[in-house]
Amino acid sequence: MKTEKLAKAYRVDSKHFRLKDFDPADTGHWHSKENAEEALQQGIARMAELQDKLYAQDRWALLLIFQAMDAAGKDGIIKHVMSGVNPQGCQVYSFKAPSDLELQHDFLWRTTRDLPERGHIGIFNRSYYEEVLVVRVHPEILASQKTPPSLVGKKIWDERFEDIRTFERHMSRSGTVIRKFFLNVSKKEQKQRFLARLEEPEKNWKFSASDIHERQCWDNYQEAYEDMIRNTATGHAPWYVVPADNKWFTRLVVSCVILDTLESLDLSYPKVDDAKRRELAAAKKLLLKK
């Protein structure tokens, strides 16, 4: 699988980004779900090997951030793409509306507590990016936060972007590799998925009335996403704008990005030095004696 190429095609790491240049229904050169599924399974197997080394080496951490409109498939991606990795080295956190305690702190506080340890893969299902998305689209949420009013001015979004960029640079300098995914679903496809949630009994539980309400703010969200990506896509913490109208392709692209990232870290099992070798030999001798 040409993981590198597929990963690169959807990578954004500069200010020159326009959402309309990215087609949610794109499937690259892939035309069949079956071929993609086979490549995905191979990718997942390789990912498991690399995760084992990441864990053993205990130097790097990998943070994967997922943002999207409702029904774009965040949950499914996390379930499928991470299906082969060892749960012991992987943590998933979902961020909903902040609690009273969380609102007592700065906007990065709650996510900072859940950052992955060295050797681990951390997955954020939504993240501090909600602070420049839902909070921007609904000004009343910003008003209900407890930031001193004199600090909430016209430049609030630029200030938040700057804080996020600085935070991510700090994390990457400490050994946390950050990859961010915007699952780019079309308004038309979202409608189909909502209808399925309403019509198919086994999907009813996924439906929430607020999803329809957020859909009415579609254009505002698209603008907020575009501005967010422009301002926070960097070389060390790029965004991937992943086509999300075809779930099989979304999964393939995300797995390629993760694989490509792990491959780039040059992971290896810790080297055994002479002292350790002697210790192992002595242990073996003892074990064989009895």
Ligand code: ATP
């Ligand atoms: P799913 O619907 O697939 O179960 P979800 O991530 O949409 O998953 P929900 O419980 O439906 O989960 O929604 C969580 C809600 O919390 C979203 O509408 C999101 O915008 C909101 N949210 C997350 N972070 C913040 C924040 N910092 N401030 C305000 N609202 C937030």
Ligand code: MG
């Ligand atoms: Mg939801």
